[in-house]
Amino acid sequence: MRTLLIVEDEKMIRQGIAVMAKRSSVEISEILECRNGQEALEILKKREIDIMFTDIRMPKMDGIELVKETENLKKCPKIVVVSGYDDFNYAVEMLKHGVKDYILKPVKREKIEELLKKLDAEINGEKKLEGIELQAFTRELMLYLKQPSVTEKELESVRWKFEQYMGQEPYYAVVSARRRGEEEKEPEPGCLELEMDGQEIRFLQAEHSEKFLQNAGLAGAVGVSGEHCSFEACGDAYREAAEARLYAYFRGLSRCCPADMAAGKDGGHVPEEFVAHFVSQFPTEHMEKAVMSFKHLLFQARHGQMAMADVIESADRLQRELSGSYRKMVSEEKQPLFDMEQPLAFLNAEEYEESFCTWVRQIRSCMDEVYDSNQNRNKIRTAVRYVEENFRTDLNMAMVSNYVSMNYSLFSIAFKEYTGVNFVSYLKNLRIEEAKRLLETTDEKIQDIGRRVGFESDKHFLKSFKAICGISPTDYRRNAELGK
Numbered sequence: 001m002r003t004l005l006i007v008e009d010e011k012m013i014r015q016g017i018a019v020m021a022k023r024s025s026v027e028i029s030e031i032l033e034c035r036n037g038q039e040a041l042e043i044l045k046k047r048e049i050d051i052m053f054t055d056i057r058m059p060k061m062d063g064i065e066l067v068k069e070t071e072n073l074k075k076c077p078k079i080v081v082v083s084g085y086d087d088f089n090y091a092v093e094m095l096k097h098g099v100k101d102y103i104l105k106p107v108k109r110e111k112i113e114e115l116l117k118k119l120d121a122e123i124n125g126e127k128k129l130e131g132i133e134l135q136a137f138t139r140e141l142m143l144y145l146k147q148p149s150v151t152e153k154e155l156e157s158v159r160w161k162f163e164q165y166m167g168q169e170p171y172y173a174v175v176s177a178r179r180r181g182e183e184e185k186e187p188e189p190g191c192l193e194l195e196m197d198g199q200e201i202r203f204l205q206a207e208h209s210e211k212f213l214q215n216a217g218l219a220g221a222v223g224v225s226g227e228h229c230s231f232e233a234c235g236d237a238y239r240e241a242a243e244a245r246l247y248a249y250f251r252g253l254s255r256c257c258p259a260d261m262a263a264g265k266d267g268g269h270v271p272e273e274f275v276a277h278f279v280s281q282f283p284t285e286h287m288e289k290a291v292m293s294f295k296h297l298l299f300q301a302r303h304g305q306m307a308m309a310d311v312i313e314s315a316d317r318l319q320r321e322l323s324g325s326y327r328k329m330v331s332e333e334k335q336p337l338f339d340m341e342q343p344l345a346f347l348n349a350e351e352y353e354e355s356f357c358t359w360v361r362q363i364r365s366c367m368d369e370v371y372d373s374n375q376n377r378n379k380i381r382t383a384v385r386y387v388e389e390n391f392r393t394d395l396n397m398a399m400v401s402n403y404v405s406m407n408y409s410l411f412s413i414a415f416k417e418y419t420g421v422n423f424v425s426y427l428k429n430l431r432i433e434e435a436k437r438l439l440e441t442t443d444e445k446i447q448d449i450g451r452r453v454g455f456e457s458d459k460h461f462l463k464s465f466k467a468i469c470g471i472s473p474t475d476y477r478r479n480a481e482l483g484k
Contacts, residue, residue: 004049004053005034005049007036007039007052007055007058007066008053009057017107018031018033023109024117026120036058036060040052044073044077052077052080053081063090063094079094081099141162168229171206171227172209174209174223174224176202176218176223177199177345179200191203198346203234221253221255223241223246225237226259244260244261246309247261249308249349250349267305267308279318279321283364283367295357297314301349326338328407328409329410330366330367376406377414379406386403388430391430432464439473446462450462450465461473
């Protein structure tokens with residue numbers, strides 16, 4: 001429990017209850033004391049109180065009026081009435097106004113302990129339920145921000161919940177990197193938080209925004225939207241803050257709002273083949289060249305020559321492609337090495353670039369250990385012999401990788417490393433060499449030779465032969481006969 005408020009005009013009783021509460025088994029962060037209902041109401045209007053003990057007879061504002069006033073608060077505390085025997089009927093009547101229980105004077109320590117434990121359990125249960133409901137709502141809101149085209153019924157549900165959390169007050173959207181290594185904190189007043197794409201997104205009531213931004217400990221690039229006033233504007237607010245954060249992320253700024261962003265057109269788009277090209281170069285001697293091309297993309301985005309959002313989308317896709325292509329090739333205990341935070345989870349582009357380059361080299365080193373193992377080399381040697389003995393049959397890479405019990409993707413990479421060409425090219429070259437031998441030494445029909453060396457159709461044989469030899473099988477045979 002965070003706060004307990006004791007409202008009692010008699011100092012000795014007030015302090016006695018405070019001492020008993022401190023000595024109870026329930027952990028209380030802060031105990032506040034005041035002398036009458038008017039002082040208590042001022043406190044309740046300014047901050048949330050978990051539990052309030054209040055006397056009935058007090059000057060200025062008595063306990064009965066105070067309890068009625070709490071019904072108008074945004075968040076009402078759990079109330080316990082401290083009653084003298086003569087006021088017992090009043091205490092029972094106050095139970096109708098949401099009062100949880102009452103204590104008769106003189107106050108007993110055992111009764112304080114019993115009530116605090118009971119109410120603390122209620123508070124914890126409610127907070128857990130609120131947390132579950134808030135998680136469900138933030139998922140709905142996240143989907144709405146990503147895909148605003150929802151049904152009218154879904155829209156009404158999200159709108160109603162948004163207004164329940166944010167009220168009708170003006171607000172800002174704030175987008176930042178996810179805070180690291182921090183314990184879970186209580187939600188800030190007037191603040192709605194969710195996570196998306198590795199970032200923390202907050203909608204802050206305007207009256208709380210500056211205080212939050214000064215004290216929240218947000219590091220790295222932070223994007224802040226302009227002021228907005230309705231649920232319908234939350235999508236615009238989010239996009240403003242996200243764009244401002246992206247600008248700050250690449251330009252090395254600590255905070256940015258739409259007014260800080262330089263005018264001008266965004267840069268060009270990342271080439272469509274960039275990700276596939278990087279992934280294909282990753283297991284080869286050209287990996288460092290691929291890394292340099294990635295760093296150049298970030299440089300271009302930083303200087304307005306490349307669309308920032310496009311670079312981030314490509315970087316995110318590249319991480320997923322690398323992880324998806326190579327994770328299963330290593331042992332289970334090494335697979336977590338392939339996990340990396342999304343690009344925008346980093347403080348800024350500079351930190352991301354350094355982390356990405358380190359990550360790529362680490363997983364390449366891990367892959368090299370796999371490639372260089374004698375066991376895999378022996379398996380590839382066996383595979384090559386198998387292909388040389390069976391290339392005339394209907395053969396493919398899946399069959400051969402199964403034959404030597406190797407992962408399909410790992411086999412593909414290891415086979416190319418060992419032979420210098422990919423599996424399809426190696427198989428095709430074997431078949432063409434055998435076809436050349438038969439063209440030179442037999443009178444068999446060309447289409448029969450194609451089928452005999454393993455090609456499934458005449459067309460495929462003729463096309464492959466000309467691509468490799470530069471001439472048709474007929475011309476090859478004629479040249480061979482002339483050379484005899």
